[in-house]
Amino acid sequence: MTDTRDCVHDWQRVGVSPDVVHVLDFELDLTDAVVSCARCEALALLHMLGWRTSGSRVFGVSRLPADGVHTFLRNMASEFCDLTRKRDEAEMLVSLAEPAMGISSMRVNPLVTVDYRPLDNGTGPGPLGMTAGHRSWRDRNDSDYWLTLFEAGAF
Numbered sequence: 225m226t227d228t229r230d231c232v233h234d235w236q237r238v239g240v241s242p243d244v245v246h247v248l249d250f251e252l253d254l255t256d257a258v259v260s261c262a263r264c265e266a267l268a269l270l271h272m273l274g275w276r277t278s279g280s281r282v283f284g285v286s287r288l289p290a291d292g293v294h295t296f297l298r299n300m301a302s303e304f305c306d307l308t309r310k311r312d313e314a315e316m317l318v319s320l321a322e323p324a325m326g327i328s329s330m331r332v333n334p335l336v337t338v339d340y341r342p343l344d345n346g347t348g349p350g351p352l353g354m355t356a357g358h359r360s361w362r363d364r365n366d367s368d369y370w371l372t373l374f375e376a377g378a379f
């Protein structure tokens with residue numbers, strides 16, 4: 225196993241498919257998911273920023289702590305009487321995500337990395353850096369901003 229600090233993760237390597245550990249949200253295909261790197265077992269949150277009709281989607285990528293993911297998966301496998309519990313579990317998991325380390329463009333079905341650009345300490349360019357929480361794509365009004373910046377190579 226590669227040391228996680230030295231690894232170029234699967235979501236950074238063009239043509240490679242990160243393992244999907246858990247799908248958190250889905251619209252025609254996954255929009256938010258926990259993925260892992262097969263080489264070092266690092267875990268990350270993919271968090272959709274926007275999509276193109278061509279089929280590619282652009283995701284923020286944030287590291288997730290392994291213990292938090294394991295607790296989440298164990299709790300999600302339990303049967304809850306309270307239907308809001310699973311949503312709460314997902315919100316808790318997302319709250320554990322670090323600021324985005326980079327942005328990946330990926331094809332979906334199957335998920336394959338097309339491009340990856342690192343962000344500087346998660347601050348990102350412009351006024352809409354992703355350190356201030358990880359908003360759902362359902363609540364975003366800045367998809368065009370991210371897609372345009374990404375495609376212009378502004379990172």
Ligand SMILES: [Zn+2]
Nearest residue numbers: 231233261264
């Ligand atoms: Zn890795």
